[in-house]
Each structure stands twice: as structure tokens, then as C-alpha cells.
Amino acid sequence: xxxxxxxxxxxxxxxxxxxxxxxxxxxxxxxxxxxxxxxxxxxxxxxxxxxxxxxxxxxxxxxxxxxxxxxxxxxxxxxxxxxxxxxxxxxxxxxxxxxxxxxxxxxxxxxxx
Amino acid sequence: xxxxxxxxxxxxxxxxxxxxxxxxxxxxxxxxxxxxxxxxxxxxxxxxxxxxxxxxxxxxxxxxxxxxxxxxxxxxxxxxxxxxxxxxxxxxxxxxxxxxxxxxxxxxxxxxxx
Numbered sequence: 041x042x043x044x045x046x047x048x049x050x051x052x053x054x055x056x057x058x059x060x061x062x063x064x065x066x067x068x069x070x071x072x073x074x075x076x077x078x079x080x081x082x083x084x085x086x087x088x089x090x091x092x093x094x095x096x097x098x099x100x101x102x103x104x105x106x107x108x109x110x111x112x113x114x115x116x117x118x119x120x121x122x123x124x125x126x127x128x129x130x131x132x133x134x135x136x137x138x139x140x141x142x143x144x145x146x147x148x149x150x151x152x153x
Numbered sequence: 154x155x156x157x158x159x160x161x162x163x164x165x166x167x168x169x170x171x172x173x174x175x176x177x178x179x180x181x182x183x184x185x186x187x188x189x190x191x192x193x194x195x196x197x198x199x200x201x202x203x204x205x206x207x208x209x210x211x212x213x214x215x216x217x218x219x220x221x222x223x224x225x226x227x228x229x230x231x232x233x234x235x236x237x238x239x240x241x242x243x244x245x246x247x248x249x250x251x252x253x254x255x256x257x258x259x260x261x262x263x264x265x266x267x
Contacts, residue, residue, distance in 0.1 A: 042196065042198070044196075082257055082258075082259045082260065083197070083242070083244075083257040084257070085254075085255035085256075085257075088253075095252070096252045096253050096254070096255075098255060130196050130197070132196075132197075138253070139185065139187075139246050139255065140185075140202065141199055141202070142187075142199060143199065144196030144197045144198065144199075146195060147195075147196050
């Protein structure tokens with residue numbers, strides 16, 4: 041158990057819908073990272089927040105957005121969902137703004153039908 | 154939680170033997186590298202990291218080697234055990250334009266034979 045929690049574990053929704061994925065980092069970690077792992081592309085970095093502020097941005101679509109709240113939990117919002125958004129979404133956390141020793145949560149499996 | 158749709162190379166190793174998993178990275182500006190292990194149905198797990206000012210780093214039963222000349226990274230697992238069966242992938246993390254980038258390899262599936 042990494043100490044990072046993610047909810048929900050599974051999510052099934054229809055195209056065009058909007059969903060919110062939630063992540064609670066390990067106690068004491070200030071950075072939260074979001075990743076997408078699809079069957080045909082492996083692990084892709086989406087975005088990083090450090091202590092509430094966006095720190096780094098990867099291949100995140102404009103339909104996706106994220107935020108980190110004062111209690112350090114984070115949410116990833118996915119809107120206008122397409123079939124291709126079906127994937128595992130992982131959250132990771134680390135102590136500092138630098139990417140050292142990230143601890144991954146168990147993931148949320150999103151299925152868009 | 155593994156990249157089952159990808160055509161992952163597979164390394165089959167006899168229990169007790171040493172395993173060597175390789176990774177070629179792309180960005181010469183990468184100054185930090187991580188090896189992850191991902192078991193079926195789970196999130197990636199940090200194994201070991203290395204910075205670009207080092208050639209070798211050892212952990213418990215694992216060693217990472219970095220060859221910057223040919224942009225190659227390897228993970229050596231000593232005395233491979235059944236619990237080592239998983240997908241292993243590397244990550245390169247260049248720091249450019251004031252921000253980190255995160256680039257992941259597709260992974261290698263390690264199968265440990267009893």
C-alpha cells in the first residue's frame with residue numbers, strides 16, 4: 041500500500057459525459073501527479089500540482105482539467121468524454137516539487153461506452 | 154494495470170538467476186531516471202532511481218546502470234524471485250525550460266520460471 045488513495049476504483053460512463061476522479065496523496069506529500077495509462081500508449085504524464093499550484097504540464101487535453109485543494113487532495117476532471125479516453129488514470133504523490141520517489145495510487149479504471 | 158495492449162518484449166528468467174532489463178532513452182537533456190515495477194492490477198511502484206551524474210546505483214537486489222554515451226539504462230535484478238514477475242519500465246525526466254518532463258518507456262514483461 042503506497043498511501044495514495046484514489047476513488048472511484050471503476051467508472052463506466054457514456055460518450056459526451058463528464059467525470060471527476062479523486063486522489064488523496066500520502067501524508068506529508070505536497071506534489072500530486074496525474075497519469076493516463078491506455079492499452080495502446082503506455083503511461084502518459086498529464087499534469088503536476090505542488091501545494092495547490094500547477095507545476096508541470098504534459099499531454100493533457102483541453103477537455104481535461106485538474107486542481108489541488110488546500111487539504112492537498114486533487115481532482116481530475118474529464119469532460120466531453122470520447123471512447124479513446126477509456127484508460128487507467130493514476131495519481132502519484134511526492135514530498136517536494138521535484139519528481140523524486142513518486143508513490144502511485146491503485147488507479148481509476150475509466151470505461152467510456 | 155499493465156500495458157497489456159502493447160506488444161511488450163518479454164524476458165523469461167529462471168528463478169534464482171539474474172535478470173537484466175534494458176531501456177533506451179531519447180533525450181540527452183534527461184538528468185534523472187527511474188525504474189518502475191508494475192504488477193497486474195496495480196499502480197507502478199518505484200524501484201530505484203539514478204541521476205545523470207552517476208553511472209551506477211545499487212539498491213536491495215537491484216542495480217541500475219546508466220550509459221549516457223549511448224543513452225541506455227539497464228536494471229539488474231539479482232537472484233530473481235517469483236515475486237519479481239511484473240512489467241518493468243523506465244522513465245526519463247529532463248528538466249527543460251524551467252519544468253520537468255516525464256517520458257516513460259513502454260516496458261518489459263519479466264516472467265520468472267520456477
